[in-house]
Amino acid sequence: MKNQGQFSSKLQELLGPQGVVTDPSRLARYCADWSGDLAGIPLAVARPADTAGVAAVLRLCAGEGVPVVPQGGHTGLVGGAVPSPSGNELVLSLERLDRVRSVDPVNFSMVAEAGCVLETLHCVAQEHDLLLPLSLGAKGSCQIGGNIATNAGGVNVLRYGMARDLVLGLEVVLPDGRIWNGLRSLRKNNTGYDLKQLFIGSEGTLGVVTAAVLKLFPRPTQVQTVMLGLDSVSAAMGLYAAARRDLSDLLSAFELMPRGCIDLTLRAIPGLRDPLPTPAPVYVLMEASACGLVDLAELTERFLARRMELGGILDGIVATSQAQAADFWRIREGLVEAQHRHGRHLRTDVSVPISCLPGFLEQADAELARHLPAALPVVYGHVGDGNIHYNLLPPKGLPEAEVHALLEQGEALIFALVDRFGGSISAEHGIGRVKREPFEQRLSAEDRDLLRALRSGIDPHNRMSPGRLFA
Amino acid sequence: MKNQGQFSSKLQELLGPQGVVTDPSRLARYCADWSGDLAGIPLAVARPADTAGVAAVLRLCAGEGVPVVPQGGHTGLVGGAVPSPSGNELVLSLERLDRVRSVDPVNFSMVAEAGCVLETLHCVAQEHDLLLPLSLGAKGSCQIGGNIATNAGGVNVLRYGMARDLVLGLEVVLPDGRIWNGLRSLRKNNTGYDLKQLFIGSEGTLGVVTAAVLKLFPRPTQVQTVMLGLDSVSAAMGLYAAARRDLSDLLSAFELMPRGCIDLTLRAIPGLRDPLPTPAPVYVLMEASACGLVDLAELTERFLARRMELGGILDGIVATSQAQAADFWRIREGLVEAQHRHGRHLRTDVSVPISCLPGFLEQADAELARHLPAALPVVYGHVGDGNIHYNLLPPKGLPEAEVHALLEQGEALIFALVDRFGGSISAEHGIGRVKREPFEQRLSAEDRDLLRALRSGIDPHNRMSPGRLFA
Numbered sequence A, B: 001m002k003n004q005g006q007f008s009s010k011l012q013e014l015l016g017p018q019g020v021v022t023d024p025s026r027l028a029r030y031c032a033d034w035s036g037d038l039a040g041i042p043l044a045v046a047r048p049a050d051t052a053g054v055a056a057v058l059r060l061c062a063g064e065g066v067p068v069v070p071q072g073g074h075t076g077l078v079g080g081a082v083p084s085p086s087g088n089e090l091v092l093s094l095e096r097l098d099r100v101r102s103v104d105p106v107n108f109s110m111v112a113e114a115g116c117v118l119e120t121l122h123c124v125a126q127e128h129d130l131l132l133p134l135s136l137g138a139k140g141s142c143q144i145g146g147n148i149a150t151n152a153g154g155v156n157v158l159r160y161g162m163a164r165d166l167v168l169g170l171e172v173v174l175p176d177g178r179i180w181n182g183l184r185s186l187r188k189n190n191t192g193y194d195l196k197q198l199f200i201g202s203e204g205t206l207g208v209v210t211a212a213v214l215k216l217f218p219r220p221t222q223v224q225t226v227m228l229g230l231d232s233v234s235a236a237m238g239l240y241a242a243a244r245r246d247l248s249d250l251l252s253a254f255e256l257m258p259r260g261c262i263d264l265t266l267r268a269i270p271g272l273r274d275p276l277p278t279p280a281p282v283y284v285l286m287e288a289s290a291c292g293l294v295d296l297a298e299l300t301e302r303f304l305a306r307r308m309e310l311g312g313i314l315d316g317i318v319a320t321s322q323a324q325a326a327d328f329w330r331i332r333e334g335l336v337e338a339q340h341r342h343g344r345h346l347r348t349d350v351s352v353p354i355s356c357l358p359g360f361l362e363q364a365d366a367e368l369a370r371h372l373p374a375a376l377p378v379v380y381g382h383v384g385d386g387n388i389h390y391n392l393l394p395p396k397g398l399p400e401a402e403v404h405a406l407l408e409q410g411e412a413l414i415f416a417l418v419d420r421f422g423g424s425i426s427a428e429h430g431i432g433r434v435k436r437e438p439f440e441q442r443l444s445a446e447d448r449d450l451l452r453a454l455r456s457g458i459d460p461h462n463r464m465s466p467g468r469l470f471a
Helices: A004-015 A024-030 A051-064 A118-127 A144-149 A233-246 A259-268 A296-310 A322-341 A354-371 A400-420 A436-441 A445-458 B004-015 B024-030 B051-064 B118-127 B144-149 B233-246 B259-268 B296-310 B322-341 B354-371 B400-420 B436-441 B445-458
Strands: A042-046 A068-071 A089-093 A100-104 A109-113 A167-173 A179-182 A208-215 A222-230 A251-258 A282-290 A313-318 A376-382 A387-393 B042-046 B068-071 B089-093 B100-104 B109-113 B167-173 B179-182 B208-215 B222-230 B251-258 B282-290 B313-318 B376-382 B387-393
Touching (some): A004 A042, A004 A051, A024 A042, A051 A068, A051 A089, A051 A208, A068 A208, A100 A118, A109 A118, A118 A144, A179 B445, A222 A233, A222 A296, A222 A322, A233 A251, A233 A282, A233 A296, A233 A354, A251 A259, A259 A376, A296 A313, A322 A376, A354 A387, A387 A400, A445 B445, B004 B051, B024 B042, B051 B068, B051 B208, B068 B144, B068 B208, B100 B118, B109 B118, B109 B144, B118 B144, B144 B208, B222 B233, B222 B296, B222 B322, B233 B251, B251 B322, B259 B282, B259 B322, B259 B376, B282 B296, B282 B322, B322 B376, B354 B376, B354 B387, B354 B400, B387 B400
Parallel strands (some): A042 A089, B042 B089
Antiparallel strands (some): A100 A109, A109 A208, A167 A208, A222 A282, A222 A313, A251 A282, A376 A387, B100 B109, B109 B208, B167 B179, B222 B282, B251 B376, B376 B387
16 A cells, blocks of 8 residues: 555645645535545545646556546446545546636637536526537536546436537546547548547547547537327337428437336425326437528427327327426426436446337336236436436335345346347446446457557556446 | 568468458459559458457467558558558458448447448448438448548538547458457446557558447438529628528538539539529538428528528529439539549648638638639538648649649648648548558657557557558
């Protein structure tokens, strides 16, 4: 174990007193993430103010052999940015790199530092009448550097893609402390390997993202939010395919919720109303957005009129105000809180090809009813991305040890089914430490060799977020 | 030098007589690409029929120490897939891997083998009322494996992205002959590094793409093609930004051509007509496309009416038939042929941030007029991608050696200006052998180390397309 005091002094020399957290009351914030599943003890917490400071910290750590865990807004769900309990890892917080370096409205791009809070960037884009489409529940806390390092998804993936699709360029500090300047703002560039792809989604294992050039879009000036009740998941799938065509890919969200989710939310969150007069087996929360001269309200109305005639849709309401649209979204977002209130439960984040969703859901329901009838499935997701949160709530009053066993069995059953459908055990949240074991179990020899070749090629001394992702 | 006969016999044992080209009259096709700049001599030409055959060839080459150059439809422009003149490289043609393995209309995806001709895939998608948006002039010959290995661009990048953006999964044979199965058809998957990104755009240096899962889209049922005359490049830039907003990102092409290009094409290609009654300094060929319930004709009309009022647009014609739209495109495409007829000339494929285009063009025109007044600039490109073909025609009758010197000076001048604007010396065509020198000159130490770490990590014996991209 390093001498903590000595190491902190060296950090202070590099970064000044603002650059190192030593006050025990302030340290707790850097020891855990939102999942709360894991918490650790840092050797020290460094808070450099700029890229040169990050580089200095990484050079120091390289010289001293200290492992480094880069950290953003602590909103991860897989323990990737949480220090290990060993007390030998430096937490490198990017929170002070919070400048928007530039906005280019004609190039539809901005250059932002890693520590910028996502919602702040939304505001900056909006000031220029532009949209940064990356958006997720954690937007008020998560930082763009962490979003990029974990290839964040969120509610607009259907239309605008994941974080990877929104990055034009990156500035990265490499494990040895050198700065890689890939801060290009080009739409097209075919000169050699696209090195920025390496760092996007690498979960802090290959280097530290310090700044990024982000793609922006015209800001939508029209939004149509619709809550629909349908008779089946298959009807929802048909509606999705039809909406892509008929709305000419102006669809920006398409969320599926079986009735059970609505019931759970209504019971847990006071003040929410049943969204439709008559209960339906399956609900879809659909949103389309547009800017300029398109008449989106008229388009949506014609689309829905046509689909209602074709059957499968039992009822539907188009939000006529922002308040009503927000009420619809509160049901979807209240689901997360409703599950939290239930206490410990299984949270998954799987995906399958979109065409496999009905079969996957049907089989998962059947197998869980057969093998784990005590667990209550709570299932919802982004149909347009094939991304489903297939969660399980244990029965109330079950002893802790039995809850643990139940959730473990449930996860194994769901993941095995995901495998059968060619799916992913982590569509958005990543691997970190929490999902490392099931991830490694699923690697082919070729996967493993390629992953290792990259990691050891770029971080030969295994100093960046060691033990995360894979061994 | 290998014993050619012995090696060919071993190949024939693996692949059968169909799998090896020996007939000298058939060999020529495998020795050059469309650029015609480079031609080489293969040790042998292998044409395996499936992925297992590709793997067998790569295992043989690994055992025998034979370098391998994967080859698609010979439509590259930088000599990347052309064998070296040394006669010691195996050309590995993917042309017999030409099956469409499956189409999934609900997942909006298809699985195609590397040797499928791009236009064939367009037809297959269309049979399912779907669109594979990757499209380029070479579509009748180029193969999807080559498109992916070179991260092809083309005419729809503005709306749908490069080849990279259209790949959901890949099957790749690694340099040692093992098959990496990354053939996933998921929209979202955050399990570890996104390994497929490595191979996209790697120009045959890291492995051989044998099949891919491609993203499909609803097929556009409405297209509006407009030719506009404007008073300046700046007016064209303003029009571009306005079109993105007002047409709600339904814009699919936005091509810029100064008047000189129109004159050149009209002179060279018989049967073409001046597109507008009165000549204008700058022309824009704009296309928007949509499907479903949007009324694109009405939308385009309202957009143009509003922009005409604001000034900058001198004249414009909306194509009222497919034939008229095709005529507009023939002017744009005829430009390439017009330059070819001129004989040897400088062809560049640069990009700058979109907002820098007017400044870049102004300075390039000024510097060329000052330093190389004899050369005639032919400048056009995809404004929406910041991708400009800044080409130079030498004066007629100039001796060959002087032509060479003139074009070399012109390229150096243009590339230096690209550097000043933070641009790319190759937006689409790639590096191959032709652009290797200027590419390597522009690499930072960090770039070089990262590129080398990847290449030597995955192809430690430097057997895949050696000498291409970088040393």
